[in-house]
Amino acid sequence: xxxxxxxYTTPSSxxxxxxxxxxxxxxxxxxxxxxxxSVCPVQAIYLTYRRQRMPKLDILQKKRGNEYRHFVGIRQRxxxxxxxxxxxxxxxxxxxxxxxxxxxPNEQRAIFHLNQKGEAWKRGGRRNMPGRTTLDRIVFDRIxxxxxxxLDAGRxxxxxxxxxxxxxxxxxxxxxxxxxxxxPPTREIFPFVIGSMSFGALSPNMWLGLLQGVAYCNEVxxxxxxxxxxxxxxxxxxxxSPFLKYIILQIASGYFGWDEIIRAIxxxxxxxxAIEIKxxxxxxxxxxxxxxxxxxxxxxxxxxxxxxxxxxxxxxxHQTLYSIEESVMKMIQTMSMAFGFRVPVYPxxxxxxxxxxxxxxxxxxPYAGGMLIDGIDGGTGAAYNIxxxxxxxxxxxxxxxxxxxxVAQGRQNEIPLFAxxxxxxxxxxxxxxxxxxxxxxxxxxxxxYIMQATGGCLGNEMxxxxxxxxxxxxxxxxSQNEKLFRRLxxxxxxxxxxxxxxSIRTEMKKIMAPLGRSQSLPIGMSDALGINDADAAKRLxxxxxx
Amino acid sequence: MCRxxxxxxDTPFSxxxxxxxxEAMQEGYDGSGLGLLxxxxxxxxxxxxxxxxxxxxxxxxxxxxxxxxxFMGARxxxxxxxxxxxxxxxxxxxxxxxxxxxxxxxxxxxxxxxxDQFEDQLMQTRLTLRKDGEDHGGDLxxxxxxxxxxxxxxxxxxxQIGNGLGLNDNRIxxxxxMAQGRQNTNYGINxxxxxxxxxxxxxxxxxxxxxxxxxxKEWLIGKNIPGYTGYQSDSEVFTHILHYVTRxxxxxxxxxxxxxxxxxxxxxxxxPQGDFLKGLxxxxxxxxxxxxxxxxxxxxxxxxxxxxxxKKMRPATVGGKPGVWAIASEMCGIEAIVPxxxxxxxxxxxxxxxxxxxxxxxxxxxxxxxxxxxxxxAA
Numbered sequence: 001x002x003x004x005x006x007x008y009t010t011p012s013s014x015x016x017x018x019x020x021x022x023x024x025x026x027x028x029x030x031x032x033x034x035x036x037x038s039v040c041p042v043q044a045i046y047l048t049y050r051r052q053r054m055p056k057l058d059i060l061q062k063k064r065g066n067e068y069r070h071f072v073g074i075r076q077r078x079x080x081x082x083x084x085x086x087x088x089x090x091x092x093x094x095x096x097x098x099x100x101x102x103x104x105p106n107e108q109r110a111i112f113h114l115n116q117k118g119e120a121w122k123r124g125g126r127r128n129m130p131g132r133t134t135l136d137r138i139v140f141d142r143i144x145x146x147x148x149x150x151l152d153a154g155r156x157x158x159x160x161x162x163x164x165x166x167x168x169x170x171x172x173x174x175x176x177x178x179x180x181x182x183x184p185p186t187r188e189i190f191p192f193v194i195g196s197m198s199f200g201a202l203s204p205n206m207w208l209g210l211l212q213g214v215a216y217c218n219e220v221x222x223x224x225x226x227x228x229x230x231x232x233x234x235x236x237x238x239x240x241s242p243f244l245k246y247i248i249l250q251i252a253s254g255y256f257g258w259d260e261i262i263r264a265i266x267x268x269x270x271x272x273x274a275i276e277i278k279x280x281x282x283x284x285x286x287x288x289x290x291x292x293x294x295x296x297x298x299x300x301x302x303x304x305x306x307x308x309x310x311x312x313x314x315x316x317x318h319q320t321l322y323s324i325e326e327s328v329m330k331m332i333q334t335m336s337m338a339f340g341f342r343v344p345v346y347p348x349x350x351x352x353x354x355x356x357x358x359x360x361x362x363x364x365x366p367y368a369g370g371m372l373i374d375g376i377d378g379g380t381g382a383a384y385n386i387x388x389x390x391x392x393x394x395x396x397x398x399x400x401x402x403x404x405x406x407v408a409q410g411r412q413n414e415i416p417l418f419a420x421x422x423x424x425x426x427x428x429x430x431x432x433x434x435x436x437x438x439x440x441x442x443x444x445x446x447x448x449y450i451m452q453a454t455g456g457c458l459g460n461e462m463x464x465x466x467x468x469x470x471x472x473x474x475x476x477x478x479s480q481n482e483k484l485f486r487r488l489x490x491x492x493x494x495x496x497x498x499x500x501x502x503s504i505r506t507e508m509k510k511i512m513a514p515l516g517r518s519q520s521l522p523i524g525m526s527d528a529l530g531i532n533d534a535d536a537a538k539r540l541x542x543x544x545x546x
Numbered sequence: 547m548c549r550x551x552x553x554x555x556d557t558p559f560s561x562x563x564x565x566x567x568x569e570a571m572q573e574g575y576d577g578s579g580l581g582l583l584x585x586x587x588x589x590x591x592x593x594x595x596x597x598x599x600x601x602x603x604x605x606x607x608x609x610x611x612x613x614x615x616x617f618m619g620a621r622x623x624x625x626x627x628x629x630x631x632x633x634x635x636x637x638x639x640x641x642x643x644x645x646x647x648x649x650x651x652x653x654x655x656x657x658x659x660x661x662d663q664f665e666d667q668l669m670q671t672r673l674t675l676r677k678d679g680e681d682h683g684g685d686l687x688x689x690x691x692x693x694x695x696x697x698x699x700x701x702x703x704x705x706q707i708g709n710g711l712g713l714n715d716n717r718i719x720x721x722x723x724m725a726q727g728r729q730n731t732n733y734g735i736n737x738x739x740x741x742x743x744x745x746x747x748x749x750x751x752x753x754x755x756x757x758x759x760x761x762x763k764e765w766l767i768g769k770n771i772p773g774y775t776g777y778q779s780d781s782e783v784f785t786h787i788l789h790y791v792t793r794x795x796x797x798x799x800x801x802x803x804x805x806x807x808x809x810x811x812x813x814x815x816x817x818p819q820g821d822f823l824k825g826l827x828x829x830x831x832x833x834x835x836x837x838x839x840x841x842x843x844x845x846x847x848x849x850x851x852x853x854x855x856x857k858k859m860r861p862a863t864v865g866g867k868p869g870v871w872a873i874a875s876e877m878c879g880i881e882a883i884v885p886x887x888x889x890x891x892x893x894x895x896x897x898x899x900x901x902x903x904x905x906x907x908x909x910x911x912x913x914x915x916x917x918x919x920x921x922x923x924a925a
Contacts, residue, residue, distance in 0.1 A: 144757050156857065159810065163828055170795055173829040177822055186828055188811060410768025413832045516757035518857060519807060520834040524761040 012116070014078045018109040020463055021086035021101040023076040029098035032072050036090035036099050041472040044084040045074050045099075074099060080113050086464040089474040103462055120386065122292075124468025124478065126283060126379040126425065126448055127388050130461035133377065134396045134536055136428055138435040141530035141545055144516025151518050153509035158518045160508050161224060162191040162443045164274055165344035165369040167414050184369065185342050187273055190217075190225045191521055192433055192504050194497075195420050195445030196250050196276065196348070198230030199257075200291050200300045200312075201381035201468070203485035205493070206455050206477045211238065212490055213454065213497020214246045223501050226273040228445065231289045231314060233257015233303045239264035244272050250348075251335065252278035253288050254314030256304040262338070271343045274369065275335045279317070279324065279358075280350030282374030282395070282421035284387035288314030292382050294471035297480035325361055328368070336367045344369030351375040351393035351421060359402050363411050370416040372445060373398055377422020379448035381478060382469030395421040396439065400540050403440025403524060412524060416442035424449035425461065429500075430507035438525045439540060451477055454496035455488065548728040548741065548753035550862065550875040552842050553883050554850050554903050557869075558588050558719035561698075565708040567882035568727050571875065577703035578728055581740040583749050584696040585848055586721030592627040594650060599623070599668065601649045602697040603675070603688035604737070606642040610685040613678065614647075621671065624652040629718070637710030639702045646711060647688075648696055648718075668692060669746055669773050676738075687737050690744045694846075696720070699740045722848050726751040739778035743785035746773065747846030750788055752781040753875045754839035754858065759783060765832035766790070784841050787833050792845075799845075800919040801826070803853050803900045806835045809915055818918040842873050848905045856897030864901050864910060865892035871903045871910070 016022055023045055037045050052069040076084060084101050091100035114121040144150060165186030168176065176183055194214065199207050210227055217225040231252035238244060239261060249272045251258060280286065291300070291312040301308040318327050328347055335345045346369040349358050355373055362368040375395025380388065399419045406412040419441040423432045425448060433444040451457035455477040459465045468478040476485035512518060515528050522528065530545035531537050537544035549571040551564050561582055588594055601618075605611035618625070629648035656664050672691040679686030689697035696718065700707045704727045708714060726741040741751035756762070759780035766774045766786050771794065774786050784806070791802050808827035814820040827834075837855030840862035844850050852864055852873045864873045865880040865887055872883035880892060895901050898915040913919065 142757075144755055151857070157810075161811075163831065167828050167831070170790075170826070170829040173825055174795060174797075177825060183825060407764050407768055410765070410770065412768065413765060413829070516755060517836045519836045519855075520758065520831065522758070522761070522836075523832075524764060525758065527760040 012080060012113040014080070014083075014110055014113065016076045016078055017104065017106065019076075019078065019083045020104055020108050020110055021084040022104050023074070023084055023090070024100055024102055025074045026098045027071075027073055029096040030074065031096055031098075033095060035093040035095070036074065039089045039093045039474065041087060041089065041467065041474045042085055043082050044077050045090065046077065047072060048075050080110065080116055083110055085467055086462070087458045087474050088464075089458075114385075120384050122382060122384050122469055123388070123466040124379075124381050124383075125388070125459045125466035126422070126461075127377050128461055128463045128466075129377070129389070132426065133422055133432070134394065134531070134533075135423070135432040135435050136426055137533060137536070138431075138529050138531050138542070139545070140434070140438075140511055140515060140528050141543065142528040143514045151513035151516060153506070153513035156513065156518050158509050158512060159520055160190065160505060160512075161188045162521050162523070163187070163416055164189050164346075164418075164443070165416070166367065167416070169414060182341060184367070185344050187226070187344060188224060189273065189443070190223050190501070191437060191443035192225070192429070192501070193248070193418070193443055193445045194225065194227035194450050195447035196228040196230035196248075196278070197447055197451070198232035198250075198289070198291070198381070199234060199303060200232040200295060200480075201230060201478055203473070203476050203479050203488065204299065205485045205488045205490045209488070209490035209493020210450070210454065210497060211243060211246075212494035213501075215243050216494060216498050217501045218246055221498060221502060223505055225501055228276055231256055231278060232291065232300070233260050235303065236260055236264055240267045240269065242269050244268060245270040247272050248274045248276050250276040250278055251331070252314055253316065253318050254312065256306070256312065256314070259305050260303060265338065271339055274344040274346065275339065276372065277328075277331050277335065277345065277347045279327070279347050280352070280374065281348070281380060282350045282376055282378030282392050283380035284383035285350035285352060285392045286316050287383060287387050288316045290314070290382040290469070292469050292471070294469075295478075295480045300480055324358060328358070328361055329365055332365060332367045346370035346372060348372040348374060351395050351398040353393060353398075355393075355398050355402055356405050359405060359415070362415055363406070363409065368415060370418060370442070371402070372418040372420060373402065374445070375419070375421025377425055378420055379451070392421075395419050395423075395436065397539050399436060399441055400439045404541065406440075407524070412440070418443050418445060420445035420447070429453075430504050430511065433504075434508060434511045434522075435529060438522055438529050439542075440524045440526070442521075442523055450497075450500070453500045454493050548726055548751075548875065549879070550741075550751055550753050550840070550842055550873070551725045551879045551883060552723065552844070552850055552873040553870070554722045554848065554872075554907060555870040556721065556907055558586060558721050559723070560713065560716050560719055561723050561725070562708050562714040562716075564723050564725045564883070565705050565713065567874070567879055568704050568725055570878045570882035571727075576728065579701050579740050580699065580704040580707045581726040581742050581751065582696075582698040583690075583724040583742045583744065583844065584718065584720035584722070585694055585844060587694060587696055588719050589627065589629060590717045591629070592650065594627070596694045597653055598626060599651045599653060599691060599693050600696055601647055601651065601688065602690045602695070603647045603686065604643055605645045605647055606685040606687070607644050610679065610682065611645055613682070614675065614686060617675065617678065618651065622654040624654070626650045626652050632712030632715060634710050634712070637706050638700065640700070646698070648698075665746055666772065673773060673775070692744070692747055695744065695747070695749075697742070697744060699737050701737070722844055722850065724749060724751055724842065724844055736778045738776055741779070741781055743776075743779070743782045745785055745789045746793065748785060748789045748792065748843070750781070750785040750841050750843040752784050752839050752841050753862070754837045754855065756780040756783065756835050756837060756839060758834060758836040761832055762787070762835065784835070784839070788843055790833075798919055799849070799851060799902065800900060800913050802851075803913075803915055805830045805833050806841070806853070807856050807897075808834060809898075813916065817916060840875060850903040852895060852901040854895045854897070854899065861894040861896060863892055863894050864903070865889065868908050871907060873901075873903070
């Protein structure tokens with residue numbers, strides 16, 4: 001027997017009920033096959049021999065003694081680095097439904113000990129803020145029923161596409177066309193864009209699946225979907241392929257991957273869809289990209305031109321430049337020139353109360369092809385928890401304010417605004433996207449939704465999984481470890497991409513038809529929106545309904 | 547649902563003729579208002595010269611009329627003729643109608659103003675008068691102030707309004723008359739909300755609903771072009787778009803349909819001017835209407851036009867014979883206006899067509915959107 005006094009506990013000693021997820025294990029069902037312990041990405045569970053003492057007292061014979069039962073069982077580890085993340089892979093592989101994590105409804109103490117070894121808590125995922133978002137609460141309430149028979153979503157013809165790229169005012173367009181002068185390039189694209197997720201953040205199989213799916217949407221389904229690369233370049237075979245036209249190449253403050261891109265320019269068969277210059281990210285404003293060493297594999301190191309296995313933190317801003325005005329001007333012009341002024345170039349900034357000043361700057365830059373604003377609910381492969389949860393600006397009011405600013409200047413058609421950050425975070429992707437479009441966005445970028453819907457990402461708003469940063473993604477979506485990413489078949493991902501965009505297309509029609517819209521995307525059709533929150537209605541300048 | 551009728555004839559005719567034709571289209575119509583626009587006008591009591599300026603509107607009070615008189619006098623507009631209507635107020639629903647204004651003014655000295663400057667001045671005068679009325683509790687309503695254009699708008703059943711205003715007395719005749727029955731779709735009852743709408747010689751009327759109204763309106767207001775105001779009706783943007791296309795962009799009439807209902811990319815890919823039109827569609831993206839709509843327009847030279855939104859399921863019709871043509875939202879309207887025509891030549895434009903009745907009224911011009919159009923300066 002060990003006396004209670006001598007049990008060693010540290011300040012960070014925890015028990016399973018202190019952890020955010022508690023493993024429930026049913027010994028009566030367990031076959032001890034070991035699948036759960038081998039699949040667990042954080043080794044939170046282990047098979048172990050246990051001994052149970054059975055006191056024995058024979059009163060008639062006045063004898064006391066013990067018997068011991070030995071058994072094999074699954075146990076949960078309680079040290080911080082091996083705490084259960086709730087991914088549920090154990091239940092997925094268990095043949096007998098004997099095991100699974102359940103969220104700890106109690107206030108769990110682990111939160112106070114996540115900052116080990118002087119490091120603040122870093123994770124992947126998104127802001128863990130469950131519940132309906134402002135976008136989820138917006139309804140489309142201006143139903144057209146006064147005139148000719150309403151539109152039929154199933155039979156009418158709909159124009160759902162949007163424009164990416166700088167658009168000239170009509171007078172200037174006609175003048176330049178007559179004079180044979182340069183007209184800024186534009187792209188007609190589907191308004192739901194696969195947002196920036198880098199080749200590095202995503203596994204090769206996930207990336208390949210997305211690209212296959214995007215190509216299928218364009219070439220077979222006639223849905224002109226484009227996808228953005230994120231920082232970190234693009235595989236050379238893609239750069240030199242005809243699929244490049246479906247890809248928005250991102251340049252960010254680390255400039256990773258751009259050696260390969262620049263070198264590939266002479267061999268490109270077509271132009272990329274656009275160039276995105278990342279100045280900020282909604283999930284971690286003021287912070288640069290971060291690819292942690294776990295994920296810098298041989299392939300990634302080659303693409304990015306760096307040694308293997310080192311952390312790749314990008315600076316928070318484009319360091320070589322003096323101010324954002326100068327940066328925006330020089331970078332947009334440089335990138336435009338690099339691609340012969342045939343490719344739209346636009347900046348991506350994080351949602352912020354200062355977004356309007358960047359916008360006003362872009363309005364005066366004749367080469368700026370749009371602006372993407374990324375709100376606080378956006379996802380990331382790796383960031384400090386504090387940035388994810390508490391830094392940034394929700395997308396709805398930021399986008400609306402910028403749009404109304406353009407309306408006041410009469411420039412709303414010239415600089416297309418794109419919105420990102422939490423679109424579809426509760427699954428309502430088309431509803432969220434269309435609400436933003438009617439608030440003034442020309443289109444939306446979706447990242448986490450795509451990971452969940454096409455890759456089967458296990459993350460949720462309750463802090464589940466959130467380990468994209470460490471390369472142990474149990475589904476193989478954000479891992480560079482072949483043993484993990486081979487779990488993901490690119491063909492299956494591509495199939496899901498097609499499923500997702502076909503259903504978004506149908507849902508867009510189901511929203512637009514009752515509003516009487518089919519000829520053009522209802523950008524800025526704010527008279528169709530209502531919300532049952534008077535303050536939000538006032539802020540967004542839409543109708544309050546109850 | 548609005549009912550629309552337009553007649554264009556070599557021989558001037560009374561507006562009452564159109565009102566009786568509108569009775570043929572009364573089914574499905576709520577009789578909430580009437581709007582009339584007359585061009586090529588003549589008065590039996592006055593020898594009107596087509597360059598003289600006509601003010602159309604309503605003075606709701608005597609004070610408003612006096613303000614109008616002093617305003618016009620101060621700006622050198624000399625009143626040549628004041629058409630006195632034989633009003634039977636028992637047939638008019640509204641009570642606050644002191645005087646219906648159809649007044650002819652002598653063209654003042656242009657003082658070296660260019661034609662455009664002069665026309666801007668006429669519009670500014672109308673806008674100032676309208677503002678003056680609005681600033682005084684709406685006691686003065688001004689529909690148009692332009693050479694050779696009379697506009698009448700009133701709340702009620704069209705034929706009853708015609709009787710109430712004595713339009714059956716044949717004292718006014720015109721070569722082109724646009725008539726619209728109904729007050730407003732979706733928005734409040736307001737005299738300014740009644741079609742046809744007018745700006746600088748250009749007028750349109752519409753039936754249908756324009757669901758893209760708010761973004762279009764926001765864009766037009768953002769252009770800061772004088773006269774792009776009002777918007778009590780979602781149909782007013784059609785007039786301003788036509789004004790913008792022809793007078794600001796200096797594009798031919800055929801471009802109007804390319805702007806309000808552009809062709810799809812696949813169709814533009816095979817269009818002879820597809821490259822130009824794709825860019826135009828992008829630049830004018832905020833002017834794409836979303837109907838279903840039939841837009842009927844008239845221009846200062848008495849050209850009449852009918853454009854259909856490509857999803858209109860109940861097309862408007864054009865029919866007639868050399869010298870007399872009619873456009874109406876229902877086929878029975880054509881029948882009532884020009885009964886002695888060859889009905890087999892009636893035309894219902896569908897998704898890609900624009901129909902023009904040229905000022906000579908000899909034959910219809912039908913443009914297809916997939917045909918090339920003359921655009922020497924741009925395409």
